[in-house]
Structures are given as C-alpha cells and as structure tokens.
Amino acid sequence: MSAEVVEPRYALAGSIGADEAGEPRLMGGLCAGCGAKVFPKPKICSSCWSTEQKDVALATRGRLYSFSVVHAARKGWPSPYAIAYVDLEDGVRVCAPLEDGVANPPPLDAPVELIVGTLRTDADGVAVLSHRFKPVTEAR
Amino acid sequence: MRKVAVIGASMGRIGRYPELIFQDLGWPAVKGAIEDAGVDRKQIEAVYCGSAYGGRLAGQRVLRPLGMTGVPVINCENACSSGATAFREAYLAIAEGRHDRVLVIGIDKLTMLGGGVLPGQPEDWEVDVGLTMPALYAMRARRYMHEFGLTREQLSQVSVKARRHGALNPFAQYQKPVTLEEVMAARPVAEPFGLLHCCPTGDGAAALVLCAGDVAAQHTTKPVWIAGAELTSGRFVTGYRDITTAEITQRGAGEIYEETGVSPGDVDVAEVHDAFAIAELMYYEALGFCKKGEAYQLLESGATSVGGRIPVNMSGGLLSKGHPVGATGAAQLVEVVWQLRGQAGARQAEGAKVGLTHCTGGGIAGLDHGACAITILNT
Numbered sequence: 001m002s003a004e005v006v007e008p009r010y011a012l013a014g015s016i017g018a019d020e021a022g023e024p025r026l027m028g029g030l031c032a033g034c035g036a037k038v039f040p041k042p043k044i045c046s047s048c049w050s051t052e053q054k055d056v057a058l059a060t061r062g063r064l065y066s067f068s069v070v071h072a073a074r075k076g077w078p079s080p081y082a083i084a085y086v087d088l089e090d091g092v093r094v095c096a097p098l099e100d101g102v103a104n105p106p107p108l109d110a111p112v113e114l115i116v117g118t119l120r121t122d123a124d125g126v127a128v129l130s131h132r133f134k135p136v137t138e139a140r
Numbered sequence: 141m142r143k144v145a146v147i148g149a150s151m152g153r154i155g156r157y158p159e160l161i162f163q164d165l166g167w168p169a170v171k172g173a174i175e176d177a178g179v180d181r182k183q184i185e186a187v188y189c190g191s192a193y194g195g196r197l198a199g200q201r202v203l204r205p206l207g208m209t210g211v212p213v214i215n216c217e218n219a220c221s222s223g224a225t226a227f228r229e230a231y232l233a234i235a236e237g238r239h240d241r242v243l244v245i246g247i248d249k250l251t252m253l254g255g256g257v258l259p260g261q262p263e264d265w266e267v268d269v270g271l272t273m274p275a276l277y278a279m280r281a282r283r284y285m286h287e288f289g290l291t292r293e294q295l296s297q298v299s300v301k302a303r304r305h306g307a308l309n310p311f312a313q314y315q316k317p318v319t320l321e322e323v324m325a326a327r328p329v330a331e332p333f334g335l336l337h338c339c340p341t342g343d344g345a346a347a348l349v350l351c352a353g354d355v356a357a358q359h360t361t362k363p364v365w366i367a368g369a370e371l372t373s374g375r376f377v378t379g380y381r382d383i384t385t386a387e388i389t390q391r392g393a394g395e396i397y398e399e400t401g402v403s404p405g406d407v408d409v410a411e412v413h414d415a416f417a418i419a420e421l422m423y424y425e426a427l428g429f430c431k432k433g434e435a436y437q438l439l440e441s442g443a444t445s446v447g448g449r450i451p452v453n454m455s456g457g458l459l460s461k462g463h464p465v466g467a468t469g470a471a472q473l474v475e476v477v478w479q480l481r482g483q484a485g486a487r488q489a490e491g492a493k494v495g496l497t498h499c500t501g502g503g504i505a506g507l508d509h510g511a512c513a514i515t516i517l518n519t
C-alpha cells in the first residue's frame with residue numbers, strides 16, 4: 001500500500017499565506033497602479049486597469065459587520081454553519097465563516113480575528129480549508 | 141420616442157408543476173395575452189423572452205406549439221430581472237420605431253432544478269466559502285435590525301401582510317393567510333429568517349402584448365401606457381458597503397422618477413421584489429415611499445396594505461404569489477396592468493392610475509445586485 005502526502009485544499013486558491021512567525025495570513029491584492037487593496041487578488045484593477053497586482057497580507061483583525069446561521073445549505077455542506085461579513089482594519093470587507101457562530105453568536109461590531117480551519121469535506125473526502133474569523137477574546 | 145401601450149396581459153397560477161414540460165408551462169400565457177390584446181398572432185413582429193434557468197431558446201420552445209416562430213426571438217437572461225429586461229427591450233423596440241406590435245414572455249420552471257436552495261453564482265468567491273442567497277438577505281436583515289431597532293416580530297409582519305394579500309389572488313402559489321406566530325415558529329432557513337420569511341421556489345409564465353400608441357385604438361379601448369422602463373446593473377464596490385441600503389434600487393428609482401416626472405407620492409400601486417421579508421422594507425425606502433429607517437412604520441400604518449395610500453404587492457408579492465425567477469418581472473407587470481384596468485378582483489387597489497413594478501436580483505460578489513429593472517405604467 002502506498003502512501004502519499006495530501007496537500008491541503010483551499011476553498012479559494014492562493015488566499016492563505018503565512019507571516020515570518022508562521023502564523024496564517026489572508027492574502028489579497030495590492031494594485032501597483034493605484035494602491036487599491038482588494039480581496040481576493042484580481043487579475044486587473046477595476047479602478048485603474050493595472051494588471052500589476054502584488055500579493056499582500058491583509059489585516060488579521062476586524063469587526064463583525066453581519067452574519068447569518070445557515071440551516072438550508074447547499075448539497076455537501078454540513079449545516080448549520082455561520083457565515084459573516086467582516087470589515088478588516090485595512091478597509092477590506094471579506095465574506096467568511098464565523099467560528100463558533102452557531103453556538104455562541106456574538107453581537108454585531110464585535111472584534112474578530114483570522115484563523116484557518118476546515119470549511120467542508122469535498123467529494124474525495126479531503127478537507128477543504130478556508131479563512132474563518134473568531135471573536136477576539138484576549139486584549140490586544 | 142413613440143408612445144407605447146400594453147394591450148394584452150396574461151399569466152397562469154404560479155406553483156409547482158413538475159409534470160409539465162417547459163413549453164407547456166409557457167404557451168397558455170402567450171395564448172392568453174394574444175387573445176386579451178385582440179391581435180392576430182401573425183401581427184406579432186418580434187418576441188422578447190426573459191428566463192434565468194430555462195436554458196437555450198426558451199422563447200422558441202414556448203412559441204413552437206402556437207405556430208408563432210418565424211419572427212425575431214430575443215432571449216434575455218438577467219437573473220430575477222430577466223422578464224422585466226425582456227419587457228424593457230420590447231418597449232424600446234417600439235418606442236424607437238423598429239416594430240409596432242411585439243410579445244413579451246417571462247418564464248422559469250424551478251422544479252427542473254430539483255428543489256432546495258437555488259445554486260449560487262459559479263466561480264463566485266463568496267459562494268465558495270458558504271454564502272447562499274437567503275444568507276445574504278439574512279445578513280442585510282440582521283444589520284438593519286441592529287441599526288434601526290427592527291424586531292423579528294416586526295420583520296415577520298411583512299410575511300403576514302404578503303400572505304393576507306396572496307389569499308385574495310387566484311394566481312398566487314400560496315393562497316392561505318398565516319399568523320404572526322406561524323411566521324415566527326417556521327423552521328429556520330438562514331437566521332433570522334425562517335421558511336415564511338423567504339419566497340418559495342416555483343414554476344410560472346407570464347406574457348404581455350405591447351404596441352405603438354398610434355395603433356392601440358385598433359385593439360383596445362383601455363390601453364395601459366408605459367411611462368418609462370429603467371434598467372441598471374450594480375456597481376462593483378471592493379471595500380466596506382452599507383448593505384441596509386439597496387443601492388441599485390435607489391439609483392434606478394432616481395433615474396426613472398427623473399425620466400418620467402413621476403414622484404414616489406404619485407404611485408397608486410406597486411409590485412416590489414420581496415424575495416425575502418427584509419427586502420420589502422428596504423425597497424420602501426429605496427423607492428422613496430418613506431425615509432430611511434422608517435419602513436416598518438409605513439407597513440404598520442397600513443399604507444402599503446389593501447385599502448392603503450400606496451398598496452404594495454397586492455398580488456401577494458414574491459413571498460406569497462411566488463418567484464419563478466425569470467418570470468417574476470413579467471408577472472409583476474401583468475398584475476399592475478390588471479390593477480390599472482380595474483380587473484384585479486378582490487385585491488383591486490381602488491382607482492389606481494399610476495403603477496410601479498420593481499425587480500432586482502442576481503447575487504454577485506461586490507455588487508448590491510446584478511440587475512434592477514423598474515417600470516412605471518399609467519392609464
């Protein structure tokens with residue numbers, strides 16, 4: 001029986017990086033033409049049409065803009081789960097699963113921070129990972 | 141630009157018809173509209189067909205059993221606004237002098253999709269991490285509740301009103317009223333929404349016949365005039381965005397009010413895109429029927445109910461009449477034509493002279509919505 005290393009699968013290719021300390025970072029695009037910071041990284045800037053887009057690590061903290069606990073999920077998705085909009089400190093809004101949002105729904109505008117975790121299991125039985133956010137518990 | 145009249149309007153009861161094939165869902169509405177208009181089918185010079193999920197050649201498939209192909213058929217896809225987009229293209233073709241008599245069809249058969257939540261936009265990064273259409277509107281609702289103090293009971297009153305109106309409409313998918321308690325206790329879909337805060341999926345078709353103003357008198361003594369037909373798409377915003385404001389609707393409404401000279405206070409009856417309960421409240425505000433944050437007071441006052449100052453969704457709206465996506469815009473227009481002719485039976489808005497239809501939808505990341513169509517009709 002042969003064994004092989006299974007590389008992690010990400011819901012959004014190229015969206016997860018790591019900083020110097022090895023901590024996960026959510027990666028977006030920084031436009032060389034106009035400085036716009038966008039998630040996910042585009043191939044072309046919708047403002048200035050520059051195709052020079054650099055990878056940039058986005059802010060790891062933000063506030064919870066809104067969320068919903070989804071019960072009627074699409075086929076193959078475990079439910080219920082919580083999905084949110086998070087406004088990052090650097091002006092970017094991301095849609096992301098909210099960790100523990102079903103059991104412990106936080107108030108809107110609560111500070112949240114980035115983690116990486118399992119989103120779902122795909123048809124091959126492999127975990128699909130994505131960025132997620134969890135309420136900030138400790139003081140900064 | 142020439143004047144354009146609606147001279148024929150027809151639709152079937154919206155519902156779940158898995159036993160019908162697509163063409164058999166569609167042709168009765170077309171036949172009804174042609175007969176209502178008093179035109180010969182050979183007089184129809186072009187057909188505009190809106191469908192979101194119907195697949196290729198939706199219009200030709202519907203026309204074939206009626207022997208009505210052989211003219212230009214323009215198939216339009218614009219998500220929830222497909223039928224209204226087809227209507228606008230037909231209106232412009234006559235207004236600009238290309239045709240004198242055209243047919244509009246809106247049709248979708250959602251039971252073909254197998255039930256459950258409609259599939260999201262492929263290759264959309266928000267869908268890929270778990271966003272669904274009900275969840276998107278649920279997030280709007282939660283934020284609106286947070287900012288304006290709307291309660292879940294108040295939100296639920298939208299559904300109670302919709303079902304009260306739908307109970308008067310023989311063309312509605314749901315014709316049974318519901319109580320506040322039933323809305324509150326329904327099984328959760330995407331919190332704060334339960335099942336009765338969300339429109340059902342269903343099958344439906346609606347059709348209208350339009351003609352140039354100078355030939356309208358050949359066919360009818362009761363033309364309904366098209367004052368204006370607006371279409372726009374959502375703007376792409378990459379940063380923070382206020383999802384409690386329906387940006388695309390607000391902008392589209394501003395444009396059509398300016399173009400037609402009609403003001404929100406002139407509107408006697410309106411059909412708005414209440415795919416989810418919060419949407420109706422947001423659209424009261426975006427269409428200028430009340431100020432921002434005051435939508436619930438307008439609902440509570442009875443102004444938007446049968447007998448009120450500006451009855452909204454007398455048909456039951458999407459929540460009760462149903463929402464066969466690409467058919468919805470055309471079905472809204474059929475309802476308003478009937479209202480303006482005084483043919484709406486138990487749900488008639490008395491003396492209505494100016495009517496508005498509004499449909500918007502199509503979840504696409506970074507845009508308020510994909511498309512928004514607003515039409516103003518008058519007598």
Ligand SMILES: [Zn+2]
Binds near residue numbers: 033036050
């Ligand atoms: Zn740029």
